Amino acid sequence: MKRAEKVEDTRRKLIQAARRAFAEKGYAAVSMDDITASVGLTRGALYHTFGDKKGLLQAVVDQIDTEMASHAHAVASEAASLWDGLIAEGVAYVKMALNPEVQRIVLLDGPAVLGDPSQWPSQNNCLQMTIRTLDKLIEEGTVNPVNTEAAARLLNGAALNAALWIAASDTPEDVVDKAIEAFLWMVDGLKITKP
Amino acid sequence: MKRAEKVEDTRRKLIQAARRAFAEKGYAAVSMDDITASVGLTRGALYHTFGDKKGLLQAVVDQIDTEMASHAHAVASEAASLWDGLIAEGVAYVKMALNPEVQRIVLLDGPAVLGDPSQWPSQNNCLQMTIRTLDKLIEEGTVNPVNTEAAARLLNGAALNAALWIAASDTPEDVVDKAIEAFLWMVDGLKITKP
DNA sequence: AATAAATACATACGTTTCGTATGTAAATAG
DNA sequence: CTATTTACATACGAAACGTATGTATTTATT
Numbered sequence: 001m002k003r004a005e006k007v008e009d010t011r012r013k014l015i016q017a018a019r020r021a022f023a024e025k026g027y028a029a030v031s032m033d034d035i036t037a038s039v040g041l042t043r044g045a046l047y048h049t050f051g052d053k054k055g056l057l058q059a060v061v062d063q064i065d066t067e068m069a070s071h072a073h074a075v076a077s078e079a080a081s082l083w084d085g086l087i088a089e090g091v092a093y094v095k096m097a098l099n100p101e102v103q104r105i106v107l108l109d110g111p112a113v114l115g116d117p118s119q120w121p122s123q124n125n126c127l128q129m130t131i132r133t134l135d136k137l138i139e140e141g142t143v144n145p146v147n148t149e150a151a152a153r154l155l156n157g158a159a160l161n162a163a164l165w166i167a168a169s170d171t172p173e174d175v176v177d178k179a180i181e182a183f184l185w186m187v188d189g190l191k192i193t194k195p
Numbered sequence: 196m197k198r199a200e201k202v203e204d205t206r207r208k209l210i211q212a213a214r215r216a217f218a219e220k221g222y223a224a225v226s227m228d229d230i231t232a233s234v235g236l237t238r239g240a241l242y243h244t245f246g247d248k249k250g251l252l253q254a255v256v257d258q259i260d261t262e263m264a265s266h267a268h269a270v271a272s273e274a275a276s277l278w279d280g281l282i283a284e285g286v287a288y289v290k291m292a293l294n295p296e297v298q299r300i301v302l303l304d305g306p307a308v309l310g311d312p313s314q315w316p317s318q319n320n321c322l323q324m325t326i327r328t329l330d331k332l333i334e335e336g337t338v339n340p341v342n343t344e345a346a347a348r349l350l351n352g353a354a355l356n357a358a359l360w361i362a363a364s365d366t367p368e369d370v371v372d373k374a375i376e377a378f379l380w381m382v383d384g385l386k387i388t389k390p
Numbered sequence: 391a392a393t394a395a396a397t398a399c400a401t402a403c404g405t406t407t408c409g410t411a412t413g414t415a416a417a418t419a420g
Numbered sequence: 421c422t423a424t425t426t427a428c429a430t431a432c433g434a435a436a437c438g439t440a441t442g443t444a445t446t447t448a449t450t
Contacts, residue, residue: 041400165348168310181341191384400442
């Protein structure tokens with residue numbers, strides 16, 4: 001195994017172990033020793049690769065968040081129209097909150113430890129995508145001429161809060177449907193002509 | 196000073212000091228020694244009164260949450276109609292979320308440390324009030340028969356994200372207007388469609 | 391090819407901070 | 421007036437974080 005591969009391997013193993021541990025116990029309750037020991041390393045490797053504990057969480061969050069953005073993009077691009085894509089994206093985002101990893105790491109510990117999620121690289125991509133979609137929808141006359149950045153941020157916020165609600169619920173499956181229904185009504189408010 | 200008064204005084208001082216420290220540095224970065232020392236006490240008082248560090252955060256969160264509910268109630272009750280009250284409440288919520296104390300303590304550290312916000316003793320009286328308002332609006336035929344808890348959570352989420360956006364902005368005043376306009380459009384989606 | 395330098399970790403250490411266990415003075419109860 | 425409870429302070433032990441240092445293995449240089 002070449003050096004670069006070995007380094008990448010170490011990185012992968014640590015992120016994977018951390019991802020599991022953070023999801024299960026929460027960021028604060030996990031020690032670096034536990035993580036490194038579980039993959040046959042020591043804290044030396046961790047501090048060398050990620051700088052500090054926050055750096056490790058950042059790496060884990062980036063990975064999950066990128067997966068989420070990728071999935072949302074895939075879902076949106078399969079939709080029949082721009083409008084359907086916007087909705088599908090929001091719905092997909094809400095549904096992803098059913099994943100315990102997403103709940104604990106991205107929605108709870110992430111914001112508390114790393115700060116405002118809208119400043120995260122992948123979240124920004126998601127927001128930019130929503131903004132561009134809204135711009136096009138206004139151009140084609142589907143949506144009212146509202147400030148698109150504002151609307152995009154509110155939509156993302158609504159979806160995020162729905163996700164948090166689901167994450168905290170005892171019966172996530174039931175809650176998802178209610179959240180999606182309400183989300184659809186609110187998105188509908190942006191539309192020019194109501195059905 | 197009587198005994199009961201002195202106890203209450205200790206409690207007040209500790210909560211106040213913790214509130215300031217948590218808001219400024221974040222829950223994890225604040226030590227119990229700092230808090231107690233700043234008001235001339237030791238950790239003994241803290242553990243005796245609040246049990247542990249989480250208990251102290253819980254007390255602080257309860258206090259802030261109660262204040263928020265009180266303020267939101269006052270604002271909503273001044274509105275001319277239920278519908279206007281709902282909107283005024285949303286706007287008030289945005290403004291309250293501009294408060295760094297609210298952002299850091301109630302919205303970030305609170306959920307991460309104390310878990311499911313909907314199971315907090317006081318959680319979100321604000322939310323409960325929004326739910327009741329929506330129930331009444333559906334009853335009077337102003338709003339579509341949507342699940343009110345879902346709608347309330349999405350509205351609050353949208354308002355919160357708007358607040359975070361505004362707080363991070365260089366020109367908050369400009370951004371407020373855009374955010375409120377987009378918020379109004381989205382709330383409008385809940386309204387009964389008129390043929 | 392030999393040596394210098396950088397890399398990728400491991401190991402050891404000091405510091406901080408939490409929670410608990412114990413001590414104590416003052417207030418209240420009996 | 422004594423006994424007990426309360427409301428703290430003090431002392432102690434245990435994690436866990438970050439840093440400083442050590443070391444073997446690559447990579448670069450001449």
